[in-house]
Amino acid sequence: MGDQPKLFIDAVIAELHALAKISAADPPVVTRVVFSQADLRARAYVKDLCTKAGLTIHEDAIGNTFARWQGSDPSLAPVGTGSHIDAIPNAGLYDGCVGVLGGLEAIRVLQKLGFKPRRSIELVIFTSEEPTRFGIGCLGSRMMASVLTPAQAEKLRDKDGRSLAEVRSKAGFTGTLESVALPAGRFHQFVELHIEQGPELEKEGIDIGLVTHIAAPASQRIVIEGEGGHAGARLMPGRKDALAAAAELILALEAAAKTTGAIDTVGTVGICDVFPGAVNSIPSRVHITTDIRDIDSARRDRVLDALLEACSEVSARRGVTITTELINADPPATCDAAILDALEASAIAAKKSYKRMVSRAYHDSLFMARIAPVAMVFIPCRGGVSHRPDEYSSPEWIGSGVHVLSRTLATLAV
Numbered sequence: 001m002g003d004q005p006k007l008f009i010d011a012v013i014a015e016l017h018a019l020a021k022i023s024a025a026d027p028p029v030v031t032r033v034v035f036s037q038a039d040l041r042a043r044a045y046v047k048d049l050c051t052k053a054g055l056t057i058h059e060d061a062i063g064n065t066f067a068r069w070q071g072s073d074p075s076l077a078p079v080g081t082g083s084h085i086d087a088i089p090n091a092g093l094y095d096g097c098v099g100v101l102g103g104l105e106a107i108r109v110l111q112k113l114g115f116k117p118r119r120s121i122e123l124v125i126f127t128s129e130e131p132t133r134f135g136i137g138c139l140g141s142r143m144m145a146s147v148l149t150p151a152q153a154e155k156l157r158d159k160d161g162r163s164l165a166e167v168r169s170k171a172g173f174t175g176t177l178e179s180v181a182l183p184a185g186r187f188h189q190f191v192e193l194h195i196e197q198g199p200e201l202e203k204e205g206i207d208i209g210l211v212t213h214i215a216a217p218a219s220q221r222i223v224i225e226g227e228g229g230h231a232g233a234r235l236m237p238g239r240k241d242a243l244a245a246a247a248e249l250i251l252a253l254e255a256a257a258k259t260t261g262a263i264d265t266v267g268t269v270g271i272c273d274v275f276p277g278a279v280n281s282i283p284s285r286v287h288i289t290t291d292i293r294d295i296d297s298a299r300r301d302r303v304l305d306a307l308l309e310a311c312s313e314v315s316a317r318r319g320v321t322i323t324t325e326l327i328n329a330d331p332p333a334t335c336d337a338a339i340l341d342a343l344e345a346s347a348i349a350a351k352k353s354y355k356r357m358v359s360r361a362y363h364d365s366l367f368m369a370r371i372a373p374v375a376m377v378f379i380p381c382r383g384g385v386s387h388r389p390d391e392y393s394s395p396e397w398i399g400s401g402v403h404v405l406s407r408t409l410a411t412l413a414v
């Protein structure tokens, strides 16, 4: 495979811009919430491109879309690539879409070069990677990997109270949710192209990030109940100030996350609601949510344990009641060594600079890792900006990603 003709990249850039115009907001803003009119039109656009490339399309009961380039031995499990085309409100045009249209382009490049895959290559467009509508991210891949059960999915409601069942059937996706789950082995391997959504690659002037681990959050909701009262009349001895207790927990989390000895451990309290929230009133109730992330689940769980220990210690010492509820704790993923080696060889052959790195955000690949060996290819994005209308990745960066992906698919599919 020689240097990729520029023509191919022009096509994918034009398609990215055409897809961006299918949005509930005016350009350059992209807003494409799952099963909205914009989402359905965008799906139709991408499916049409896939059909034109000779791919066979199959959709599951939740709208995950599989576009297959049939290999010479259809009995073999396919190699998968792909990402998502839904977008949060006020987003840009690269997140997710680069992995879908870039994945399609990688297939078309191989077709034009006359490559004949032995394994089929399947482009996957995952439903609702973004949590906008149902409050849960990676809905499609989560269900594929049976991390979210059909019974749990049936309970999901959007902000207007509409059930997933109602919304998906209106969008034309029927069939039982049980049929969405895929067995391990359904995909031989899976590789996702994505913009970094962080600043490292651009800052270091590197073309390609080879993702070795995908970090995942554990999120906890903590409610502290103390005793309110007049800020002047109630003297300090014997106070049960819920916010002072919360402050200790926030610092305990920070200390625990800082002392694991690993740079990859992060702990954050991003929500702190204080009741009654008056200047002259002792806080009687506080709700905080914690977010702990790591690439190593045991290490992440040790921070979580330290936080829970602090909860019981603070509760006993201050005489406040503390209740904790685990909102989610998805396991982090380790990427597959063989795919990473294939990616590295492809980057070298394509004369692209590369480095191995961690994905701090999570992606559909986190869940695909439960049923298939996975890896991810990152390309730079300007200033590390993502989930904003000014999100940008240059045609050269996208071209590099497509080039490395196409070489890798060719390696994996023989």
Ligand SMILES: [Zn+2]
Pocket (backbone or CB within 6 Å): 084, 095, 096, 129, 194, 363
């Ligand atoms: Zn994404």
